[in-house]
Amino acid sequence: MPDAERAGRGAAYMATLDPGLEGALRKGMAPIAPDFADMMVEFGYGEMMSRPGLDPKSRQMVTLGALAALGHPVDQLKGHINGALSVGVTPAEIVEALMQVALYAGFPAATNALRVAKRVFADRGVSPLPATGEL
Amino acid sequence: MPDAERAGRGAAYMATLDPGLEGALRKGMAPIAPDFADMMVEFGYGEMMSRPGLDPKSRQMVTLGALAALGHPVDQLKGHINGALSVGVTPAEIVEALMQVALYAGFPAATNALRVAKRVFADRGVSPLPATGEL
Amino acid sequence: MPDAERAGRGAAYMATLDPGLEGALRKGMAPIAPDFADMMVEFGYGEMMSRPGLDPKSRQMVTLGALAALGHPVDQLKGHINGALSVGVTPAEIVEALMQVALYAGFPAATNALRVAKRVFADRGVSPLPATGEL
Amino acid sequence: MPDAERAGRGAAYMATLDPGLEGALRKGMAPIAPDFADMMVEFGYGEMMSRPGLDPKSRQMVTLGALAALGHPVDQLKGHINGALSVGVTPAEIVEALMQVALYAGFPAATNALRVAKRVFADRGVSPLPATGEL
Amino acid sequence: MPDAERAGRGAAYMATLDPGLEGALRKGMAPIAPDFADMMVEFGYGEMMSRPGLDPKSRQMVTLGALAALGHPVDQLKGHINGALSVGVTPAEIVEALMQVALYAGFPAATNALRVAKRVFADRGVSPLPATGEL
Amino acid sequence: MPDAERAGRGAAYMATLDPGLEGALRKGMAPIAPDFADMMVEFGYGEMMSRPGLDPKSRQMVTLGALAALGHPVDQLKGHINGALSVGVTPAEIVEALMQVALYAGFPAATNALRVAKRVFADRGVSPLPATGEL
Numbered sequence: 023m024p025d026a027e028r029a030g031r032g033a034a035y036m037a038t039l040d041p042g043l044e045g046a047l048r049k050g051m052a053p054i055a056p057d058f059a060d061m062m063v064e065f066g067y068g069e070m071m072s073r074p075g076l077d078p079k080s081r082q083m084v085t086l087g088a089l090a091a092l093g094h095p096v097d098q099l100k101g102h103i104n105g106a107l108s109v110g111v112t113p114a115e116i117v118e119a120l121m122q123v124a125l126y127a128g129f130p131a132a133t134n135a136l137r138v139a140k141r142v143f144a145d146r147g148v149s150p151l152p153a154t155g156e157l
Numbered sequence: 158m159p160d161a162e163r164a165g166r167g168a169a170y171m172a173t174l175d176p177g178l179e180g181a182l183r184k185g186m187a188p189i190a191p192d193f194a195d196m197m198v199e200f201g202y203g204e205m206m207s208r209p210g211l212d213p214k215s216r217q218m219v220t221l222g223a224l225a226a227l228g229h230p231v232d233q234l235k236g237h238i239n240g241a242l243s244v245g246v247t248p249a250e251i252v253e254a255l256m257q258v259a260l261y262a263g264f265p266a267a268t269n270a271l272r273v274a275k276r277v278f279a280d281r282g283v284s285p286l287p288a289t290g291e292l
Numbered sequence: 293m294p295d296a297e298r299a300g301r302g303a304a305y306m307a308t309l310d311p312g313l314e315g316a317l318r319k320g321m322a323p324i325a326p327d328f329a330d331m332m333v334e335f336g337y338g339e340m341m342s343r344p345g346l347d348p349k350s351r352q353m354v355t356l357g358a359l360a361a362l363g364h365p366v367d368q369l370k371g372h373i374n375g376a377l378s379v380g381v382t383p384a385e386i387v388e389a390l391m392q393v394a395l396y397a398g399f400p401a402a403t404n405a406l407r408v409a410k411r412v413f414a415d416r417g418v419s420p421l422p423a424t425g426e427l
Numbered sequence: 428m429p430d431a432e433r434a435g436r437g438a439a440y441m442a443t444l445d446p447g448l449e450g451a452l453r454k455g456m457a458p459i460a461p462d463f464a465d466m467m468v469e470f471g472y473g474e475m476m477s478r479p480g481l482d483p484k485s486r487q488m489v490t491l492g493a494l495a496a497l498g499h500p501v502d503q504l505k506g507h508i509n510g511a512l513s514v515g516v517t518p519a520e521i522v523e524a525l526m527q528v529a530l531y532a533g534f535p536a537a538t539n540a541l542r543v544a545k546r547v548f549a550d551r552g553v554s555p556l557p558a559t560g561e562l
Numbered sequence: 563m564p565d566a567e568r569a570g571r572g573a574a575y576m577a578t579l580d581p582g583l584e585g586a587l588r589k590g591m592a593p594i595a596p597d598f599a600d601m602m603v604e605f606g607y608g609e610m611m612s613r614p615g616l617d618p619k620s621r622q623m624v625t626l627g628a629l630a631a632l633g634h635p636v637d638q639l640k641g642h643i644n645g646a647l648s649v650g651v652t653p654a655e656i657v658e659a660l661m662q663v664a665l666y667a668g669f670p671a672a673t674n675a676l677r678v679a680k681r682v683f684a685d686r687g688v689s690p691l692p693a694t695g696e697l
Numbered sequence: 698m699p700d701a702e703r704a705g706r707g708a709a710y711m712a713t714l715d716p717g718l719e720g721a722l723r724k725g726m727a728p729i730a731p732d733f734a735d736m737m738v739e740f741g742y743g744e745m746m747s748r749p750g751l752d753p754k755s756r757q758m759v760t761l762g763a764l765a766a767l768g769h770p771v772d773q774l775k776g777h778i779n780g781a782l783s784v785g786v787t788p789a790e791i792v793e794a795l796m797q798v799a800l801y802a803g804f805p806a807a808t809n810a811l812r813v814a815k816r817v818f819a820d821r822g823v824s825p826l827p828a829t830g831e832l
Contacts, residue, residue, distance in 0.1 A: 122205055
């Protein structure tokens with residue numbers, strides 16, 4: 023696949039997660055590693071994430087599991103919780119996914135991931151809880 | 158939820174992943190920590206994994222992401238690749254999910270997870286590749 | 293064990309670490325995952341931490357070792373350093389425990405854990421050093 | 428502290444964990460990095476582990492928490508489970524400590540650590556369970 | 563850069579580490595994820611490792627640091643110790659690099675990495691020690 | 698090696714990375730663990746980092762690989778990026794080294810490390826990019 027096609031696919035996939043994602047990535051890396059931004063767009067999103075063999079919801083679930091388990095990539099987790107909402111995963115499903123990480127990577131990893139989700143949900147004005155606030 | 162109900166739910170969920178899973182777990186822990194096996198059945202599967210808010214395929218996707226990213230839980234990854242097949246995730250989808258972990262946790266984590274999948278697929282006689290062996 | 297008994301045991305154990313711990317946990321999770329707070333109280337503290345087979349000091353030592361080694365769970369480490377003080381571990385013992393993590397998880401993990409301890413000790417007005425400030 | 432004193436302290440501490448530990452360490456490193464064996468004896472055991480400010484049981488608890496949480500240092504975990512037995516920690520206490528790691532680093536880390544303990548206990552002919560095999 | 567050029571660069575770089583590396587990688591992934599092997603050759607080696615801005619010795623040093631610190635990627639560490647030898651890093655330098663990982667990721671990570679190096683050195687018939695076996 | 702010699706070597710090595718490093722380390726640890734600062738100076742820098750068998754650039758490359766891969770030691774990574782500049786590694790080489798960590802520990806680890814480098818470079822008024830800002 024030519025670079026331009028890879029970049030185009032990557033940009034298109036990124037736009038489904040967040041219209042501002044590619045721009046923010048390129049702006050952040052411009053003063054230090056613009057090639058790295060290219061790699062993330064072309065390889066990360068253009069070659070890998072946009073492959074047709076797995077639906078976007080499942081891709082986000084894998085991503086949330088990996089990022090929450092690792093624990094340290096807080097900004098990336100925030101971005102992919104937002105991306106999960108954009109591809110149609112509900113807030114309640116995101117919460118279920120992050121809670122479950124407690125089994126595999128411990129309660130602190132899950133707790134901190136849920137705190138990140140809480141901020142993303144607040145920013146987007148959505149809630150994982152029933153409208154009445156009851157479970 | 159009474160313990161017996163939690164245990165029953167956990168056992169039922171485990172059986173959907175592998176009919177022999179609960180037995181193997183209890184047998185392995187019997188000489189050292191039978192209470193820990195109870196916790197895994199009652200809490201891990203009965204309270205968490207069997208919650209209704211997320212479909213089993215998505216739960217397995219989160220799990221594969223977390224286990225592959227951590228890298229060291231090889232037996233558990235093997236068990237959950239098998240479980241993913243049991244709940245209807247295709248071999249090709251599992252491969253896509255594990256490949257994607259390279260982005261978040263590095264190529265070695267993804268490579269080693271794919272090797273585990275290769276063994277599980279061989280044991281079950283399934284393949285992620287088209288029948289002709291061509292892509 | 294019925295849920296109410298598990299919750300009661302968990303709440304009692306949490307109170308020995310910090311009287312405000314359960315309330316803070318429930319308040320933080322209320323808008324996003326109240327069930328997760330239940331799990332932490334009932335399972336984490338009620339079923340696991342309050343088991344009779346290990347003294348509270350040893351439980352805190354295991355916890356400090358695990359959290360400091362993982363590195364990313366900073367808030368949880370802070371909470372359990374505070375909890376260790378509450379169950380009678382001295383500031384000097386906590387420092388010894390965290391220093392030792394350097395051997396198993398590296399100097400950065402130990403250094404960052406000691407910095408967290410420094411803040412907890414300052415908040416509680418205690419010191420690991422002899423009164424004269426000399427060693 | 429002169430090197431010889433550090434080495435002597437380290438050797439003495441190692442002997443309390445396992446009389447063959449220093450020899451095995453030095454033999455394993457001899458063909459590749461004998462200086463590294465010196466560092467482990469002199470610094471790891473002589474300067475750090477043998478400090479007087481923390482009792483040996485607590486030191487082993489921190490170590491078990493750290494090693495089990497990291498997951499990959501299997502041989503070292505085996506050695507320190509053995510060492511914990513040598514300084515008087517009971518098999519049942521070791522099991523409690525390793526189970527608890529599930530809360531902080533996930534069930535797979537705890538499960539794999541318990542499997543290591545099972546092998547150490549079998550080698551030493553001890554059991555964490557009541558004599559009748561009942562709990 | 564067209565795919566063929568990326569693949570060619572990657573293959574050439576891999577050959578400098580080990581003439582059999584690309585073949586072994588492709589053979590291992592053929593029955594499960596041949597696209598993943600392509601990505602490793604084209605992106606991993608062709609786009610990243612073969613960039614001109616850093617000398618091969620430094621690239622291997624970064625790689626050894628990362629792999630040894632993570633702890634779980636044993637086969638990859640083995641491959642890159644071998645690759646380091648191929649690009650002219652001496653056995654003694656590799657040992658120094660891996661020992662140093664003890665500071666940042668703990669003694670067990672460094673110890674296990676040194677054990678992997680011992681096997682690679684034995685396979686290639688080289689030694690990090692002076693010819694007399696003395697230091 | 699007597700303690701004073703180890704301390705002297707460590708202090709000298711630290712000064713090559715940053716003239717204020719030892720003072721900052723000792724000041725930060727003074728109220729909580731002055732012995733730990735001694736260990737870092739005497740053992741970490743005096744015994745390990747100042748060993749003659751590996752050039753300082755290679756030592757910093759190993760360190761950057763390890764710290765960036767672990768992800769959580771942000772302050773230490775910042776310090777060693779600064780130290781790498783001090784021993785003559787160019788900003789462009791540091792960027793190459795950190796980008797490469799994406800292969801072994803994932804894109805988030807590399808991205809976050811590059812962000813740390815961006816701050817260090819800004820503080821020192823250096824840039825990894827050609828003077829025209831073009832690549």
